[in-house]
Amino acid sequence: MTLVARASAATRRPLTWLTVAVLAVLIVLVALPLLGLVRATLSDGAGDTWSEVLASPMSSALFWEPLGGSLVVGLGTGLLSTLLGAFLAWVVVMSDVPGRKAIAVFATIPFALPSFAIALAWESVFRNDHIGGNPGLLASLGLAVPDWLAWGPVPVVLTLAAHYYSLSFVVAAAALANVGGDLVAAAELTGASRLRVAVRIVIPAVAPAVVSGFLLAFAEGVSNFAVPALLGLPVRFQTLSTRLYGAISTGDEVRGYVLSILLVLVAAVILFAGNRITRNRSYSTITGKAARARTTRTGGWRLPLAAAAWAIVTVTAILPGIVLAVSTVLRRTNSLEGGFTLHYWTGASDPSISQGMRGILRDPIVMQALGGTVGLGVAVALGAVLIGALAAYVVRHLPGAPRAKGLIGLLSYVPFLIPGVALGAAFIAQFGAPVGPFGSLYGTFAILVLAGIAASLPFAFQTATTSFGQVSAELDEAAVLTGASSPRRFGRITVPLVSRGLANGGVLVFVTMVRDLSVVVLLVTPATPLLSMMTFRYASEGFTQQANAITLIIAVISVAATLLARRLGDRTDRSTS
Known part of the structure; x- marks a missing residue:
């Protein structure tokens, strides 16, 4: 069949036209916006912006300091999320800790919550008077909250890790479930200790999943805007996300577009490097014979491990909701002294409360x-x-x-x-x-x-x-x-x-x-x-x-x-x- 005949036959297949349509949609949704972003930074009058952002007296404040902030947030979020997620995954999949099914459910809830929900709960508890405004619950009770705990990179990393460890948990749990019990049992029959089994079998088997969980949490931490804006900007802690938002929202679009491209490159480089680490390495643990994951008897550590797991899911999945719910019915912000009210939910306009704003359920804009x-x-x-x-x-x-x-x-x-x-x-x-x-x-x-x-x-x-x-x-x-x-x-x-x-x-x-x-x-x-x-x-x-x-x-x-x-x-x- 000639080339022309093949082309003619292909055009008569519905799948060919479906392919063209899918490619057209993807080009419009993905390729054109990226090309438009690059084109905007290379247009007339915009060429100096690159040198201004990367190599000028202002470049430290425009790019390098926010880049450092993004890397601190990304690395801290990735490491802490991986640690928490991997621990909970082991507890749920391979231990005999009581309440594992409930722990598994609660461990997935933080990712369903908005990241700023945990940040707002943190602020309601730990906010101090460093930047003015109403202090949090601890400060209202007379307890001194240090600045490093109320604002800046520490609370940003902790709240993001509390949100994104669910990603690491899901990925690690799936990998641990595929570590066949027959492999662990065979190793134990040879006289290998539990520590040796963990180091030589379990950890290598789940290493790609752990790295993937870290990369996901890192990428999400670098790109997150809400948490650094709420807990970092008040003390001028900047990330690339907050910096580019500030540039575009104040009318400096070209500078914001340059920062956007650099943010994309940072995320892509880290993800590419992570993929290279695990590529071409074999950690095969799934054989032709089905085998359930082997449960580890934790003995005297059973209750302490359960307490640690429940403490994590309580602090990240349960307490933020309770704190937010209670804070919405406090007449005075973050203070129990003023009593309780449903005004912020259902109240009519009252000039003496919240500058006359109605409750959110009565607000047509809400x-x-x-x-x-x-x-x-x-x-x-x-x-x-x-x-x-x-x-x-x-x-x-x-x-x-x-x-x-x-x-x-x-x-x-x-x-x-x-x-x-x-x-x-x-x-x-x-x-x-x-x-x-x-x-x-x-x-x-x-x-x-x-x-x-x-x-x-x-x-x-x-x-x-x-x-x-x-x-x-x-x-x-x-x-x-x-x-x-x-x-x-x-x-x-x-x-x-x-x-x-x-x-x-x-x-x-x-x-x-x-x-x-x-x-x-x-x-x-x-x-x-x-x-x-x-x-x-x-x-x-x-x-x-x-x-x-x-x-x-x-x-x-x-x-x-x-x-x-x-x-x-x-x-x-x-x-x-």
């Missing part, structure tokens, strides 16, 4: 933000899952075309390397001004949805790839023999089989968007209010009760959706077992 937040989460979840599913289907079923499939996989993964604030800046650079016949999208709900979908693509694509991979090719081949067309096979066979897994991924995308601030912080305007942005604004302006009350609403939505996703995942596991 209700509008609630509807916008839920609507954004649903729209992003539907869009990301649809695009991710179509991309995964094309990669799995498109015959040949390795370049097209490779490009789809690359574009679907790239947003993982882009911190949320930088991605928001990229969308402003590309869609913040009219493009041809299309008007500017800045200030519209559409740009929030598009940015959210782009940020969620890596997870949606990976989830869809896993779901499609569980469907045997024999089913599709049998349908071909009956004469079923590709669209009919996809709609009648594939979709029903992968729908539960895709729904699970969609729920988790929804949770991420509802609680996320980094992606939308540069894109939200008064015309498009969101709960996360209102929380940040109220907290920055000193309206603590309102900020904490809105945070509780976000937390309830996120945790409820996370538990729903967990239930869907459990049902999926039972249906495939």
Whole structure:
């Protein structure tokens, strides 16, 4: 068959046109914003900005000090998250500690909470009078809280680690569950001690997962905006995320775009280096014979280990919610002396309380933000899952075309390397001004949805790839023999089989968007209010009760959706077992 005949035959296949459509969407959502970001920093009059940021008398304050702050936060978050997550994973999977199932549930809750929820709870307890305003509970009781504990890198790292250790826990627990009990039992039969088994078998087996958990927590820590802004900016502790937000929000867009590109490069270099560490190394522990993880008898350490595990999940998953809930009904901010009130929830306007602001449930702007937040989460979840599913289907079923499939996989993964604030800046650079016949999208709900979908693509694509991979090719081949067309096979066979897994991924995308601030912080305007942005604004302006009350609403939505996703995942596991 000639080349022309092959091309003609390919154009008659629906899968070919689906591939073109998927590539076009990915280019618009991923490639064009990044190119627009780079183009904005190379336009006329913008060339000196690079030298200004990297090598000028101002470069220390513009880039190098924020870079140091980002690395301190990223490394501290990664190390502490890995330590906590790996410990809890071992307790849940391989120990005989009581209450392991409950510990596993509570250990996943902090990631469902907004990162600023834990930061606000920290501020409610440890805030001192260093920057003025109402002190926290400890200071109101007469206890002296040092500055290093109230503000700066220490509380930033501790609160981020309390939020992101769930990532390390999930990854490490999955790896430990695959360490077959037969391997551990065989080693023990040879006379190996528990310490030797742990050092020679268990730790090497889970090393790639531990490194992956560290990299995930590091990348999230570097890109997080809300926590450094709340606990670091009051004492001028800057990270790249807060610095670029300050640049763009004050009208210095080009400088902010340069910082965005540098932030992307920092995250990409660290992730690439981490992947090189674990690449081409074999830690195989899964054999053809199924074997459950072997439980370690902890003896006299059983109760102390249980106490330590419960202390971690209590401090990170339970106490923040209690602190936030109590703080919303205190008449005086962070003080028990003024008594309790429901004014900040349901009260009418009262000039003597909170400058006459109504309770959040009576505030039409908060209700509008609630509807916008839920609507954004649903729209992003539907869009990301649809695009991710179509991309995964094309990669799995498109015959040949390795370049097209490779490009789809690359574009679907790239947003993982882009911190949320930088991605928001990229969308402003590309869609913040009219493009041809299309008007500017800045200030519209559409740009929030598009940015959210782009940020969620890596997870949606990976989830869809896993779901499609569980469907045997024999089913599709049998349908071909009956004469079923590709669209009919996809709609009648594939979709029903992968729908539960895709729904699970969609729920988790929804949770991420509802609680996320980094992606939308540069894109939200008064015309498009969101709960996360209102929380940040109220907290920055000193309206603590309102900020904490809105945070509780976000937390309830996120945790409820996370538990729903967990239930869907459990049902999926039972249906495939």
